[in-house]
Amino acid sequence: MSTSARFWTGIDPLDKMLGGGFMRGDSVLIAGSAGTGKSTLCLQYLVQGAKEGEPGIYLTFEELPDQLYRDAANIGMDLRTLEREKKLKVICTSPDVMVEAEGVQAILEGPIAEINARRIAVDSLSHFSMFVKPEDMRLQVYRTVMFFKTKNLSSLLCWEAPQLTGQTFGVSEEGISFLTDCIVLLRYIEIESGIRRGIVVLKMRGSAHDKLLREYEITSTGIKVQAPFTEYEGLLAGSPTKRASEKFAELFTKASAGKK
Amino acid sequence: MISGKDLLERLLSSEAKGEMLTLFHKNPGLIDTVDGIGRRVGKSKEQIEVDVKDFVEMGILKAIKAGKLTLYSLNAQRDQEIQASLAEYFGGLKA
Numbered sequence: 019m020s021t022s023a024r025f026w027t028g029i030d031p032l033d034k035m036l037g038g039g040f041m042r043g044d045s046v047l048i049a050g051s052a053g054t055g056k057s058t059l060c061l062q063y064l065v066q067g068a069k070e071g072e073p074g075i076y077l078t079f080e081e082l083p084d085q086l087y088r089d090a091a092n093i094g095m096d097l098r099t100l101e102r103e104k105k106l107k108v109i110c111t112s113p114d115v116m117v118e119a120e121g122v123q124a125i126l127e128g129p130i131a132e133i134n135a136r137r138i139a140v141d142s143l144s145h146f147s148m149f150v151k152p153e154d155m156r157l158q159v160y161r162t163v164m165f166f167k168t169k170n171l172s173s174l175l176c177w178e179a180p181q182l183t184g185q186t187f188g189v190s191e192e193g194i195s196f197l198t199d200c201i202v203l204l205r206y207i208e209i210e211s212g213i214r215r216g217i218v219v220l221k222m223r224g225s226a227h228d229k230l231l232r233e234y235e236i237t238s239t240g241i242k243v244q245a246p247f248t249e250y251e252g253l254l255a256g257s258p259t260k261r262a263s264e265k266f267a268e269l270f271t272k273a274s275a276g277k278k
Numbered sequence: 279m280i281s282g283k284d285l286l287e288r289l290l291s292s293e294a295k296g297e298m299l300t301l302f303h304k305n306p307g308l309i310d311t312v313d314g315i316g317r318r319v320g321k322s323k324e325q326i327e328v329d330v331k332d333f334v335e336m337g338i339l340k341a342i343k344a345g346k347l348t349l350y351s352l353n354a355q356r357d358q359e360i361q362a363s364l365a366e367y368f369g370g371l372k373a
Binding site: 082084107108109110111118119123124125 | 305307309310313314320344346347349
């Protein structure tokens with residue numbers, strides 16, 4: 019359960035990685051490329067809030083709510099019922115509305131008051147870049163983050179990282195990573211010709227957190243976080259190699275098998 | 279008071295109106311500009327502008343000012359009233 023200081027995400031191992039959940043009032047950047055599960059993580063976070071009496075808002079720019087209802091139903095979430103019960107509100111708008119001077123207030127003030135929202139997920143901040151110059155992006159994100167903090171909303175902000183695998187990590191390009199309190203990275207990892215997914219907490223202001231890169235899967239009930247990739251190193255650099263100890267163990271096993 | 283028949287004719291007087299009604303009923307949380315609504319139904323701002331204004335006049339859509347922009351969203355209460363009027367009209371036709 020959430021506490022007075024922490025919000026549970028609804029994903030037990032992730033809450034443990036975060037030292038008990040996200041800090042209340044924090045703005046959390048969820049960075050990852052397409053298909054890594056950013057929206058799924060946001061939905062789990064909001065549905066967990068709904069279960070705990072902490073209503074939330076899902077703000078989407080690209081995906082229409084209708085699509086979101088369907089995708090959520092596929093992982094066992096009934097968003098329409100939660101909306102009827104005033105535990106959730108799905109809002110869809112164009113990103114240019116959010117970058118307009120009074121856009122954020124016009125879109126969100128009514129719904130926040132209507133359901134007494136405590137959580138919000140924005141999917142995704144990257145859409146701002148279609149309407150904002152790169153040098154103004156930081157100010158735009160700052161305005162949005164500060165609006166959420168003023169309204170006592172804890173926020174998950176999705177960020178589309180362009181790379182699928184490899185070294186590049188585009189969050190710091192516009193200085194957005196400095197504006198958020200916590201960064202969770204979701205990414206694809208190529209290991210032995212297979213694509214796997216890894217999750218890591220890169221930053222968490224004011225709290226200790228797990229530094230290990232863990233494997234996760236997107237299942238029929240949402241994101242399932244598993245054990246750390248302890249056998250490999252160089253995963254975030256995009257060139258994973260087995261640790262020397264693992265390599266030695268593998269060679270030893272092969273050699274032993276050969277002698278039999 | 280407008281009759282059920284007239285209401286139905288006004289609601290479906292253009293293809294764009296039918297598409298916008300479907301869009302807002304499937305996505306009641308949509309709040310967007312005329313331009314944004316147009317993009318979502320595959321039409322230009324010019325093609326839907328008059329119909330959006332008519333929906334606002336009928337009370338189906340609410341207009342909200344946001345700086346220089348005007349945003350439109352479904353007026354759920356008025357929408358239910360219109361649906362009730364139409365149900366009554368269709369009920370009368372059956373009888």
